[in-house]
Amino acid sequence: MTSKQNQWIVGINAVAAAVEHDAENVREVLLEAGAKNPRIVEIESAARRRDIDVRRVNQQALDGVAGGLRHQGAAARYAAAKTWDENELEGLVEAAEGKALLLVLDGVQDPHNLGACLRSAAAAGVTAVVIPKDKAVQVNATVRKTSAGAADSIPVVRVTNLSRTLRDLQKLGVWIYGLAGEADASLYALDLRGNVALVLGGEADGLRRLTREHCDQLVTIPMPGGDAAAGVESLNVSVAAGVTLFEAVRQRIVG
Numbered sequence: 115m116t117s118k119q120n121q122w123i124v125g126i127n128a129v130a131a132a133v134e135h136d137a138e139n140v141r142e143v144l145l146e147a148g149a150k151n152p153r154i155v156e157i158e159s160a161a162r163r164r165d166i167d168v169r170r171v172n173q174q175a176l177d178g179v180a181g182g183l184r185h186q187g188a189a190a191r192y193a194a195a196k197t198w199d200e201n202e203l204e205g206l207v208e209a210a211e212g213k214a215l216l217l218v219l220d221g222v223q224d225p226h227n228l229g230a231c232l233r234s235a236a237a238a239g240v241t242a243v244v245i246p247k248d249k250a251v252q253v254n255a256t257v258r259k260t261s262a263g264a265a266d267s268i269p270v271v272r273v274t275n276l277s278r279t280l281r282d283l284q285k286l287g288v289w290i291y292g293l294a295g296e297a298d299a300s301l302y303a304l305d306l307r308g309n310v311a312l313v314l315g316g317e318a319d320g321l322r323r324l325t326r327e328h329c330d331q332l333v334t335i336p337m338p339g340g341d342a343a344a345g346v347e348s349l350n351v352s353v354a355a356g357v358t359l360f361e362a363v364r365q366r367i368v369g
């Protein structure tokens with residue numbers, strides 16, 4: 115793992131997850147003075163148990179660190195933004211023992227979409243989420259907040275060259291499915307129970323050409339109501355990620 119500069123994360127879920135999963139990187143927690151919300155009280159005792167400094171402050175102080183985001187009376191200062199290095203991906207796949215479930219995002223730009231993807235990915239129990247280091251939104255304060263803590267509880271692996279990563283994953287026995295609305299094969303015809311990577315494209319451009327070329331198969335999520343005339347040509351990337359991940363979850367539960 116590598117680390118970056120100090121940054122604030124805000125919101126009850128994000129702060130609770132940081133305190134629970136990443137206490138060594140949380141330098142202090144600010145909670146609204148007088149707030150009786152039981153979740154805030156829980157955060158306070160969890161932080162104190164882990165020897166994290168806790169200060170009760172007024173709303174203005176929280177507004178000041180939240181930078182316009184809704185803080186819900188809770189903020190935490192990170193000494194380090196935790197990120198995973200690409201050479202850790204192999205170990206994560208191997209530890210999944212033939213059942214790795216990877217979400218790969220090829221150039222998502224909107225922090226709310228990335229946050230929503232991370233939240234669904236965590237709920238689906240993914241092995242890791244892979245994002246490119248360039249030309250894509252990174253895990254920032256808005257992503258952390260939107261992800262409801264997921265950004266700190268699952269491995270988010272940043273890679274330099276997505277095509278090379280997909281090739282390396284193939285060598286590890288991971289089957290690469292690219293999600294593309296115009297593909298012929300249906301998501302619901304796939305077997306998603308083994309090592310799989312689900313690759314989704316960015317909001318405007320979808321999957322890049324090189325990324326497509328490195329997929330073993332392109333597949334579509336059938337949209338019976340999808341119609342250019344109706345203005346609905348594709349799903350939002352975070353919705354597509356949710357549908358795809360939870361089809362994999364369904365198959366893994368049914369067996």
Ligand SMILES: C[S@@+](CC[C@H](N)C(=O)[O-])C[C@H]1O[C@@H](n2cnc3c(N)ncnc32)[C@H](O)[C@@H]1O
Pocket residue numbers: 292293294295296313314315316317318319320321333334335336337347348349350351354
């Ligand atoms: C908003 S869409 C991108 C639309 C973009 N204009 C394009 O040409 O692909 C973002 C991503 O969500 C996924 N996606 C959205 N709708 C989909 C569908 N019906 N089937 C498969 N993937 C879909 C794809 O991976 C797509 O790249």
